[in-house]
Amino acid sequence: MEQDLGEIKVGFIGAGKMAHGIAQGILLSGKVCPGNVMVSAPSLNNLGKFKDCGVRTTHCNTEVVRVTRVLFLAVKPHIIPSVLQEVSAVITPQHIIISVAAGVTVATLERLLPTGSMVLRLMPNLPCVVQEGALLFCRGTRAGPGEAGLLRELLASCGLVEEGPEAFIDIHTGLSGSGVAYVYMLAEAMAEGAVKMGMPSTLANRIAAQTVLGAGRLLRDSGQHPAQLRADVCTPGGTTIFGLHALERGGLRAAAMGAVEAATERARELGGK
Template sequence: MDSQLKIGFIGAGNMAFGIAKGILSGNVLPANVKVSAPSSRNLGRFQELGIAVTHSNIEVVCGSDVVFVAVKPHLVPLVLKEVTQHVTDRHMIVSVAAGVTLATLEELLPENSVAIRLMPNLPCLVQEGALLFARGSHAKQEDSALLRSLLHRCGLVEEGPEAWIDIHTGLSGSGVAFGAGRLLRDSGKHPAQLRSEVCTPGGTTIYGLHTLEQGGVRASTMSAVESATERARELGRKSTAGSRK
């Protein structure tokens, strides 16, 4: 991997932070990373890592080779429409938004853009994540190799068909909230705080946890994964509808 590769993040939430920490523990220098968010609320922790921050998504795209789109699913169409004219054939666009399909990403991006759909999980924060990605129609094997080399310090990284992504979201993306031992041990945080960090309002995990609250643990755990998976699919349908407005 080129040590001068420029990495950008649009969105400064927990997933972006976990991935950024993993990337920096590899061969990427903080000076080659930039993060954008509309407010400064979450940017301070990136600055503590030596990462430059901005409020401009366009600035991130123009200064990056690989761009992680780490915003909530309903914001993906708005963000990509904002930056699309600045996306070139040198860019790799990696979406970590639950439910947003590769077809939607490719519809919103310029023709022949390299798009990848990635589902990480919160244990990336302690380099014990489980990350699954699927390539878009214009992404090549070398793009997969590059993404693997970037993310290998985040945890286990695997490629698979897009059909697996929503299931992975329900099982490994949301599933860590249903029992995350090392993260609890190493972070020093109260379990309720960790739960709130992995639960996006209206997202997949909160749907699964609601199911757990309704019954016995074993049956509810299975139902929770099913509920979170279906919510991921539902978010994808909503983002697709939003992209056509």
């Protein structure tokens, strides 16, 4: 059931790309007005783009906490302890705290926050800035279905929003958070292959980008397994099977699986697990 978000006050501590992408998604939903959003950052560098959206800005983290109910922690993981030490005195049982800091566990957040705080941990990815993100969240010990539903409602315009156990968050980081870079690398390599064969770089990059976009949408919207869609492109003795054979010889499948594994393990290391 959709919730009435009209009077919900949303705050962001941190004004980087991810905070901006999430804020844009929330505003695009039309359910939260810009005047009900406030963002804090220590310098003016990143606050300008929020001001352009009509969002209130400040340099004071505690001011954001005092005037909002839903609070996104969008700072670097190593800054989380000092930020929470600063604002804990003004956190109330009515606040919903949502961390997007990679590697910072729910247990750590709950230890640093006042006892009984409602905590959720969210891992978005960069395409949130164009409302095509893949976001996974988990709940803390006090956050219930109501808080989960509110978060889903707020983020509905940011892309795909899924809930899972906390153990999946680091895997999601390796698959989707870091995975965006894997896709960019593949797109770059495909375009360079076209340049090698004689196509101008600008045109090759545009076509590679559209190919990635179209393939992704078809995969998402068809509901079919990637292997089935791949098979649909292949014809006996055709160009695609020759290209796929070259990718298999180059170890693309094993390399991609290894990349997800390596990034997941690194996320676990950052979280002290």
